[in-house]
Amino acid sequence: MNAKITVLAGDGVGPEVVNEACKVLETVANRFDHRIEFTDAMIGGGAIDKLGTPLPEETIEICKDSDAVLLGAVGGPKWDDPLASVRPEQGLLGLRKALGVFANLRPVRVYPQLAKSGPLKEELVANVDMLVIRELTGGIYFGDRGKKPDATGEFAFDTMGYSTGEVERIVRLAANKAKGRRNKLTSVDKANVLEVSRLWRSTAERVMRDEFADVGFEHGLVDAAAMHLIQRPADFDVIVTGNLFGDILTDEASVLAGSMGLLPSASLGDSGPGLYEPIHGSAPDIAGKGIANPIGMILSAAMLCRESLGWHKEAESIEAAVEQVVAEGVRTPDMALAGETTVGTIEMGRKIVLAIRELATSASAA
Numbered sequence: 361m362n363a364k365i366t367v368l369a370g371d372g373v374g375p376e377v378v379n380e381a382c383k384v385l386e387t388v389a390n391r392f393d394h395r396i397e398f399t400d401a402m403i404g405g406g407a408i409d410k411l412g413t414p415l416p417e418e419t420i421e422i423c424k425d426s427d428a429v430l431l432g433a434v435g436g437p438k439w440d441d442p443l444a445s446v447r448p449e450q451g452l453l454g455l456r457k458a459l460g461v462f463a464n465l466r467p468v469r470v471y472p473q474l475a476k477s478g479p480l481k482e483e484l485v486a487n488v489d490m491l492v493i494r495e496l497t498g499g500i501y502f503g504d505r506g507k508k509p510d511a512t513g514e515f516a517f518d519t520m521g522y523s524t525g526e527v528e529r530i531v532r533l534a535a536n537k538a539k540g541r542r543n544k545l546t547s548v549d550k551a552n553v554l555e556v557s558r559l560w561r562s563t564a565e566r567v568m569r570d571e572f573a574d575v576g577f578e579h580g581l582v583d584a585a586a587m588h589l590i591q592r593p594a595d596f597d598v599i600v601t602g603n604l605f606g607d608i609l610t611d612e613a614s615v616l617a618g619s620m621g622l623l624p625s626a627s628l629g630d631s632g633p634g635l636y637e638p639i640h641g642s643a644p645d646i647a648g649k650g651i652a653n654p655i656g657m658i659l660s661a662a663m664l665c666r667e668s669l670g671w672h673k674e675a676e677s678i679e680a681a682v683e684q685v686v687a688e689g690v691r692t693p694d695m696a697l698a699g700e701t702t703v704g705t706i707e708m709g710r711k712i713v714l715a716i717r718e719l720a721t722s723a724s725a726a
């Protein structure tokens with residue numbers, strides 16, 4: 361098969377990790393007899409500098425014309441002025457909207473060898489394997505907003521809203537994902553306070569009762585869910601929630617894995633290309649140093665294979681290679697315990713590419 365992939369390297373460590381993910385994709389394409397055509401396009405701060413906009417029209421066109429989009433990260437201190445009229449993050453939000461990718465899948469699993477790497481007790485995180493599904497093109501990130509003078513100075517507002525249709529489609533997608541896993545869905549809201557959450561809750565309840573009676577289902581309030589994620593994270597299978605709560609809870613959940621640098625994501629719509637990005641940001645503090653962890657980006661490429669190209673064996677071979685390299689003790693600094701030897705971004709990528717080839721050889725020898 362021929363696949364067309366748009367590459368949006370973006371800012372900060374984006375280009376460094378994207379490079380490694382492209383090498384990995386090339387490797388699986390070779391192994392399984394596919395051809396990939398990569399096209400680069402601009403987004404974020406780099407695009408602001410060159411073209412004055414974080415999301416050039418041309419980028420949207422190129423993305424829409426491809427099978428999938430691989431994105432590194434956007435943003436950085438250079439573009440952080442709160443008074444600036446254009447911001448890199450607008451590029452990312454605009455792209456998600458333009459591609460209609462309303463469901464952001466953020467799997468969190470803990471490699472046994474890394475259960476000690478994070479700040480939580482090993483026995484607490486050992487069996488964590490959850491999938492957080494964040495609504496991505498609605499809610500407060502896309503609601504009416506504004507600022508006006510008032511007696512104290514100024515008054516600013518952002519509004520949160522969800523329609524029945526928006527809740528139905530994300531809950532359906534989440535319930536279907538739960539079916540392929542441990543069959544348990546937790547919907548997270550703030551229904552004791554917010555009108556939006558009450559609509560979310562009643563809609564989720566109806567969809568689950570009418571269409572997914574065989575899937576275990578519970579609701580949780582976001583404040584309690586934040587606590588339970590740390591207290592008993594292994595209890596969760598699939599979590600579905602709105603844009604703001606999902607943004608916050610997935611950063612929190614990433615701590616369970618030991619390093620944010622390990623976590624991938626996929627953003628999917630009803631049709632059209634999916635968008636694949638690691639959940640870490642542009643990490644300006646380590647950008648250009650060659651030490652960023654490419655695993656989150658590489659696992660995002662695995663999700664790309666599975667979700668956008670239907671390349672299941674290919675996705676599995678990437679995931680197996682990452683598992684092997686982690687088991688062998690290869691560590692970038694963010695994953696390492698004090699005193700452990702570390703490698704840089706390129707070396708980590710190279711080890712994963714080698715592991716894909718090695719696994720291929722041992723599979724064909726078997």
Ligand code: IPM
Nearest residue numbers: 434435449452453607639641
């Ligand atoms: C994320 C990021 C983005 C978001 C930012 C960069 C706009 O935090 O993907 O979680 O809030 O969605």
Ligand code: MG
Nearest residue numbers: 607608611639
């Ligand atoms: Mg975030």
